[in-house]
Amino acid sequence: MRIIVTGGCGFIGSAVVRHLIGFTGHEVVNVDCLTYAASAASTAAVASDPRYRHVRADICDGAAMRAILAAHRPDAVMHLAAESHVDRSIDGPGAFVRTNVVGTCTLLEAVREYWSGLNAAARAAFRFHHVSTDEVFGTLGPGDAPFTDATPYDPRSPYSATKAASDHLVRAWQHTYGLPAFVSNTTNNYGFWHFPEKLIPLVILNAIAGRPLPVYGDGAQMRDWLFVDDHAEALVLAVERGRPGETYAIGARQPRTNLEVVRAICRELDVLLPEPAGPRTRLIRHVPDRPGHDFRYEIDPSRAEAALGWTARHGFDDGIRRTVRWYLAHRDWWTALQARHDSGRRLGVVAA
Structure with missing residues (x-):
């Protein structure tokens, strides 16, 4: 297939791009406008591959999206471009509404126009895969069963509310227009090339420097942690095997408190x-x-595991070990980021 990946220079998007080029025969068109959290370095290892190209464009630009679709004629779109940091959404929700809601709507309309012009066989084979979060389901108590693909939505932050809105848009376009679309929701990811405002990379860099490791509250908040390369594998299997109208809840069965x-x-x-x-x-x-x-967030991935023939390969201890070693070996990358960004609240407080 030829696959458009939006947000392919972001943390999860770049893992998807690397997996597609490294482990499949698919072609990749990476559509990314390179916001503050994106890094062209994250796709440098595949940048010279003839099956890869990067187009710098904003999903909120409908004309650009239509032109990219017309030029590259994809068989699928994997939509990962999003604003994703909860603390930033609390400080400035407007940017999250613009990218996550307006951007997704703009992209859906461009894709619908492109898809409608395909022949019957190509329309049936086409897939629009929208990648979302478990935060749309709200929060779990200590004894609650994990989220599933059937859990009702109950978003609690501007970030999760905008992601919930985008999920609803995708399902509406699938139901109303017949666009062959589906949604996946995932737990917290960690791994390589993660911008250091999120919990794990921030703690690693602070700890290397001997700086304080601030933890919100008592640190008892619990998340299910999924190594990003495992998630990328699941997402690629989903775009290859996913059925329109479905929801795939993807998790690792690796819950840990922040502390x-x-x-x-x-x-x-x-x-x-x-x-x-x-x-x-x-x-x-x-x-x-x-x-x-x-x-607390946690997903029961049983249904997605069965449908995709996938389970997470990395246990938490192994994944953390690999991640810490990676940051120690890539000081040039993150020290350059630190030089470009302030060391205030957004790069100084643990968030998850």
């Missing part, structure tokens, strides 16, 4: 880069919780 995650990172760094001052857990600082902080 457990921070301590695991400290343990790995203490082994790989010990400090004379002692274990890095001494750097942990509990700070006031953010507004509306959801307590």
Whole structure:
């Protein structure tokens, strides 16, 4: 297939691009406008492959989306472009409405126009895969069963509300216009090329530098952690095998509290880069919780595992070890990012 990947220079998008080029025979057109959290370096390893090309464009630009679709004639679109940081959505929700809601609507209309012009066989084979989050389902209590693809929506932050809206748009376009679209929802991802405003990369970099490791509240908030390369594999299987109208809830069965995650990172760094001052857990600082902080996210991926023939390959301990080693080996990348961005709230407070 020829696949358009929106947001293919972002954290999850770049993992999808690398997987598509490295492990399949598909062609990739990466549509990414290179916002602050995107990195062209994340796709540098595949940039010279003749099956890959990058087009710098904004999904909110309908004319650009129509031109890209007409020029490249894709067999599928994997839509990952999104604003995704909850703290930023609390500070400035407008950007999230623009990208996640207006951008998705704009892209859907461009895709619908393109898809409507295909012959009957191509229309039937075409797929629009919208990649979303488990945060649209709200929050779980300590004893609640994990989310499934049938869990009712209950978003709690501007970020999750805009992602929920985009999910609803995709399903409406599938139901009303027949666009062969489906949605996947995932748990928290971690791994390589992750912009250091999210929990795991932020803690790694702070701990390397000997800076405080601020943790919201008591750190008991729980997430199911999925290694990003495992997620990329699942997403590619979904675009190959996914059925229109379906929902695929993708998780790793690896729940950990935020405090457990921070301590695991400290343990790995203490082994790989010990400090004379002692274990890095001494750097942990509990700070006031953010507004509306959801307590727990976790997905039961049983149905997606059966439908896609997939399970997560990496356990949490192995994934964290690989991730910490990667950041130690790629100092040039993240030190350049730190030089370009301020070291204030968005790059200084643990968020998950």
